[in-house]
Amino acid sequence: MVQKSKSFKKKKPIVLAKAKLFKPAKSKKPTTEEKEKLREMKSLLATISRGKHMWESTFDAITSPVLILTADYEIKRANRALAKAAATDVRSTIKQKCYVVLAGRDSPCEACPLK
Numbered sequence: 001m002v003q004k005s006k007s008f009k010k011k012k013p014i015v016l017a018k019a020k021l022f023k024p025a026k027s028k029k030p031t032t033e034e035k036e037k038l039r040e041m042k043s044l045l046a047t048i049s050r051g052k053h054m055w056e057s058t059f060d061a062i063t064s065p066v067l068i069l070t071a072d073y074e075i076k077r078a079n080r081a082l083a084k085a086a087a088t089d090v091r092s093t094i095k096q097k098c099y100v101v102l103a104g105r106d107s108p109c110e111a112c113p114l115k
Contacts, residue, residue: 073097073108 030038059066065082067075075093083090086101099105108115
């Protein structure tokens with residue numbers, strides 16, 4: 001028969017949720033200068049976002065196939081007309097080699113202007 005030792009009495013669990021492991025940062029109100037910088041940054045972000053949207057809309061509105069490539073033939077950006085010509089969607093062309101998407105080849109075309 002196993003006897004229980006008195007040293008294994010049930011103890012209250014230690015609650016760490018109330019423990020203060022670090023000092024919480026004091027919240028301070030932003031200064032007028034900080035508020036102005038934040039407004040300026042938000043305004044710049046909105047301007048950049050509008051410019052990005054305008055560029056993408058213009059790029060996709062071009063009716064001829066257009067693509068932006070890296071030096072090693074990787075498609076970085078393609079417009080809708082290119083995706084339509086390749087019978088695929090724009091997203092699936094990204095990071096693909098142009099000769100695979102456009103010509104179904106496994107190596108660059110002989111008359112490629114990038115060569």
